[in-house]
Amino acid sequence: MANFYTDNKDLKFQLSNPLMEKIVNLREENFAQKEKWVEAPLDYEDALDTYDKVLEIVGEICGEIIGPNAEEVDLNGPKVVDNKVVYAPGTQQNIDALTQAGLFGMSLPREYDGLNLPMVPYVMAAELVSRADAGFANIWGLQDCAETIHEFANEEIKKEFLPRVNKGDTMSMDLTEPDAGSDLQAVQLKATYDEKTGNWLLNGVKRFITNGDADISLVLARSEEGTMDGRGLSLFVYDRRDGGVTIRRIENKMGIKGSPTAEKVYKNAPAKLVGDRRLGLIRYVMSLMNSARLGVGAQSVGLSEAAYREALKYAYEREQFGKAIIKFPAVYEILTTMRIKTEATRALLYETSRYVDIYKTLTHISKSRSLTPEERNDLKFYQRLSDAFTPLLKLFSSEYANENAYDAIQIHGGTGFMKDFPVERLYRDARITSIYEGTxxxxxxxxxxxxxxxxxxxxxxxxxxxxxxxxxxxxxxxxxxxxxxxxxxxxxxxxxxxxxxxxxxxxxxxxxxxxxxxxxxxxxxxxxxxxxxxxxxxxxxxxxxxxxxxxxxxxxxxxxxxxxxxxxxxxxxxx
Ligand SMILES: Cc1cc2nc3c(=O)[nH]c(=O)nc-3n(C[C@H](O)[C@H](O)[C@H](O)COP(=O)(O)OP(=O)(O)OC[C@H]3O[C@@H](n4cnc5c(N)ncnc54)[C@H](O)[C@@H]3O)c2cc1C
The missing domain is CATH 1.20.120.470 (Acyl-CoA dehydrogenase, C-terminal domain)
Known part of the structure; x- marks a missing residue:
C-alpha cells in the first residue's frame, strides 16, 4: 500500500523536533483538555503518537486515492453547471475520503469538532496532499479560512460556521478583484449595512478566487464610504446558501486544473462582519495570508518531493550509451541539487511552522487569561520570527518547486515533454506557487x-x-x-x-x-x-x-x- 507519510522518514523527524514539546503543552493547555475530551492526549508522547497516526491515515489516503486520482482530475477538471461548480469525479472522491476520515478542520479546537492539531502536523498533512495532487491541496487547504474565523470572529459566528468545516463544507478566500491584485488596498467590492435585517450586503466582483463556489467564503470589502486605502476595508463571512452570488465563469488555466478558479459577482449578497470594521486588511487578511503562505510553502515542498521522486525513478530506469542515465555526472548533479533544495526548504517550512504555532497559540490563550511575563516575551519573540521567516519560506520554496519541476522534465528528456508521465503536470502545477498568495x-x-x-x-x-x-x-x-x-x-x-x-x-x-x-x-x-x-x-x-x-x-x-x-x-x- 502506498503511504506518502511512512515512505518519507524526514517528516517523522520534523515531528520529533525538540520545540514540539513546548508547542504541544501550549496547544493542550498542559493537558488540561483531557479532563473535558476523551480523545485529548494524556501527555506529550500520547500527543505525538496521535499526530503520527493521523498523518499515517493522511499518507495512505494520499498514496491510495488522491495521488492515483490526480491525472483524471487534471484531465477533466471542474465545470460550471447551473451557476454551480461541479468538481471532477476524482476531486469529489478525495473530499469524501478526507471527510469520512475526519480530516477537514484538523487544526480547529475540539469544541468546534476539530482535532486540535498544532500547525506542524497540519502543515505536514498539507505537504502530503500536495505531493499527491497540488491542485487538490488548494481545496483542502482553504480550511485556513476557518482558522481566521476562529481567531477573529465572535462566538456566534464561530458556532455557526466552524463545525460545518469538519463535515466537509468547503471554503474560499475572496480578496482579489480585477483592479486589486498585489495591491489589495485598492479593493472596491462594497459592503453596506442593512438596518432592516442587521446584515451587511455585498456588491461587486471578485476575480481569480480558488474554489470560488465554496460553501463558506471570507470576503474582503470596502465598508467605509469615501475611503480609498486599506483602512476602509473589513472582512465578512458569506454563506452560499443565502444566495446573491453568481459564478460568472471559471478560468481555463495552465496548471492546478482540478482547483476551480472563479470570477464571481456579488449582488446584494448578505454577509456577516468578522471582528471589527476597518481591520479587514490590515489585521485579519494579513494573518490569513501568513497562514496561506505557509500553505503554499507546504504545497511547494510537496511538489518538489514529487518532482524529485519521479526524476529519480526515471533516471534509474532509463538507459543511454549502455548505462542508466543516473550514472552520468550531469544527471546525478541535477538530482542531488533537487534533493538538497527540497530538504533545505522543508527545514525552513517546519521551522517557520513551529514559530507560527507558538505565537498563534499564545495569542489564543491571551484571550482567555493573562499571559505570564515569560509567555509574553515568547509571543513577541516568535511573532517576529514568523513575520521574518514566512516570506523567506514562500519565496524560496516556490522558486525551488519551479526549478525542481523544470529539472524533473529535463531528466525525462523528450518523454518529459509528453503527457505520459506526471512530471509534465507537476511542471504546470508548480508555476502558480510563486504567483499567488503574493508573488x-x-x-x-x-x-x-x-x-x-x-x-x-x-x-x-x-x-x-x-x-x-x-x-x-x-x-x-x-x-x-x-x-x-x-x-x-x-x-x-x-x-x-x-x-x-x-x-x-x-x-x-x-x-x-x-x-x-x-x-x-x-x-x-x-x-x-x-x-x-x-x-x-x-x-x-x-x-x-x-x-x-x-x-x-x-x-x-x-x-x-x-x-x-x-x-x-x-x-x-x-x-
Ligand atoms: C490560479 C490562481 C488562484 C488564485 N486564488 C486566489 C484566491 O483564492 N483568492 C484571492 O483573493 N486571490 C487569488 N488569486 C489571485 C492572486 O493572489 C493574484 O493573482 C496575485 O496576488 C497577483 O496579483 P495580480 O495577478 O493582479 O498581479 P499584479 O499585482 O498585477 O502583478 C503583476 C506583476 O507586477 C509585480 N508587482 C506588482 N506590485 C509590485 C511591487 N510593489 N513591487 C514589485 N513588483 C510588483 C508582480 O510581482 C507581478 O510580477 C489567484 C490567482 C491565480 C492565478
Whole structure:
C-alpha cells in the first residue's frame, strides 16, 4: 500500500523536533483538555503518537486515492453547471475520503469538532496532499479560512460556521478583484449595512478566487464610504446558501486544473462582519495570508518531493550509451541539487511552522487569561520570527518547486515533454506557487524589512552560537564569514539612503540571508540525525555559489547604475 507519510522518514523527524514539546503543552493547555475530551492526549508522547497516526491515515489516503486520482482530475477538471461548480469525479472522491476520515478542520479546537492539531502536523498533512495532487491541496487547504474565523470572529459566528468545516463544507478566500491584485488596498467590492435585517450586503466582483463556489467564503470589502486605502476595508463571512452570488465563469488555466478558479459577482449578497470594521486588511487578511503562505510553502515542498521522486525513478530506469542515465555526472548533479533544495526548504517550512504555532497559540490563550511575563516575551519573540521567516519560506520554496519541476522534465528528456508521465503536470502545477498568495516580488517587499531591521542577522548570529558538532567547525566558520559579508552588503546598499536603490537590490539581500539560514537549519537537523551531514556540505557548496552571485550583483551596480536599467524603457522621462 502506498503511504506518502511512512515512505518519507524526514517528516517523522520534523515531528520529533525538540520545540514540539513546548508547542504541544501550549496547544493542550498542559493537558488540561483531557479532563473535558476523551480523545485529548494524556501527555506529550500520547500527543505525538496521535499526530503520527493521523498523518499515517493522511499518507495512505494520499498514496491510495488522491495521488492515483490526480491525472483524471487534471484531465477533466471542474465545470460550471447551473451557476454551480461541479468538481471532477476524482476531486469529489478525495473530499469524501478526507471527510469520512475526519480530516477537514484538523487544526480547529475540539469544541468546534476539530482535532486540535498544532500547525506542524497540519502543515505536514498539507505537504502530503500536495505531493499527491497540488491542485487538490488548494481545496483542502482553504480550511485556513476557518482558522481566521476562529481567531477573529465572535462566538456566534464561530458556532455557526466552524463545525460545518469538519463535515466537509468547503471554503474560499475572496480578496482579489480585477483592479486589486498585489495591491489589495485598492479593493472596491462594497459592503453596506442593512438596518432592516442587521446584515451587511455585498456588491461587486471578485476575480481569480480558488474554489470560488465554496460553501463558506471570507470576503474582503470596502465598508467605509469615501475611503480609498486599506483602512476602509473589513472582512465578512458569506454563506452560499443565502444566495446573491453568481459564478460568472471559471478560468481555463495552465496548471492546478482540478482547483476551480472563479470570477464571481456579488449582488446584494448578505454577509456577516468578522471582528471589527476597518481591520479587514490590515489585521485579519494579513494573518490569513501568513497562514496561506505557509500553505503554499507546504504545497511547494510537496511538489518538489514529487518532482524529485519521479526524476529519480526515471533516471534509474532509463538507459543511454549502455548505462542508466543516473550514472552520468550531469544527471546525478541535477538530482542531488533537487534533493538538497527540497530538504533545505522543508527545514525552513517546519521551522517557520513551529514559530507560527507558538505565537498563534499564545495569542489564543491571551484571550482567555493573562499571559505570564515569560509567555509574553515568547509571543513577541516568535511573532517576529514568523513575520521574518514566512516570506523567506514562500519565496524560496516556490522558486525551488519551479526549478525542481523544470529539472524533473529535463531528466525525462523528450518523454518529459509528453503527457505520459506526471512530471509534465507537476511542471504546470508548480508555476502558480510563486504567483499567488503574493508573488515572489511581494515576498521580497515583506522580507526586506527583516534585512533592514536586522531580524535575519540576529537569528543567524543566534544560530551561530549553537554548539555544533566539532566536524562542523569549518562550516560554521564559513557561515560566520557569509554573515559578515551579508551585513556588509546590507550596509553598502542602505548607506546611500536611496529607497529605489534598496528596492532594486532587495531580492539579492533577502536571498543572501536565506542561503545562510537554510544551511544553518540543515546543520541543526544534522545534530539530531547524521543523515543530514552530507546535505549540510552539499547545500553549503550550492548556497555559497549562489551567495557569491548575489553579492557580486550588488557590488556590480551602484545607485547611479539604475539609470542604465531605466534608460532602456523610460528614456524620455530620464531626459
Ligand atoms: C490560479 C490562481 C488562484 C488564485 N486564488 C486566489 C484566491 O483564492 N483568492 C484571492 O483573493 N486571490 C487569488 N488569486 C489571485 C492572486 O493572489 C493574484 O493573482 C496575485 O496576488 C497577483 O496579483 P495580480 O495577478 O493582479 O498581479 P499584479 O499585482 O498585477 O502583478 C503583476 C506583476 O507586477 C509585480 N508587482 C506588482 N506590485 C509590485 C511591487 N510593489 N513591487 C514589485 N513588483 C510588483 C508582480 O510581482 C507581478 O510580477 C489567484 C490567482 C491565480 C492565478
Amino acid at each position: 515572489s516580488q511581494l515576498q521580497v517587499v515583506a522580507a526586506i524589512r527583516s534585512v533592514i531591521n536586522g531580524a535575519y542577522l540576529k537569528r543567524i548570529n543566534e544560530f551561530n552560537e549553537i554548539d555544533f558538532k566539532p566536524e562542523f567547525q569549518s562550516v560554521k566558520n564559513q557561515l560566520k564569514d557569509m554573515a559578515e559579508r551579508f551585513a556588509k552588503s546590507t550596509e553598502n546598499v542602505t548607506k546611500a539612503g536611496d529607497g529605489e536603490y534598496l528596492d532594486f537590490q532587495a531580492r539579492r539581500l533577502v536571498e543572501m540571508a536565506g542561503y545562510i539560514i537554510m544551511t544553518q537549519l540543515l546543520m541543526i537537523d544534522a545534530m539530531r540525525d547524521d543523515k543530514f551531514e552530507d546535505s549540510v556540505h552539499l547545500f553549503l557548496n550550492f548556497a555559497k555559489a549562489k551567495f557569491v552571485e548575489a553579492e557580486s550583483f550588488i557590488n556590480s551596480f551602484d545607485e547611479d547604475d539604475i539609470a542604465l536599467y531605466k534608460k532602456e524603457f523610460f528614456a524620455k522621462e530620464l531626459d
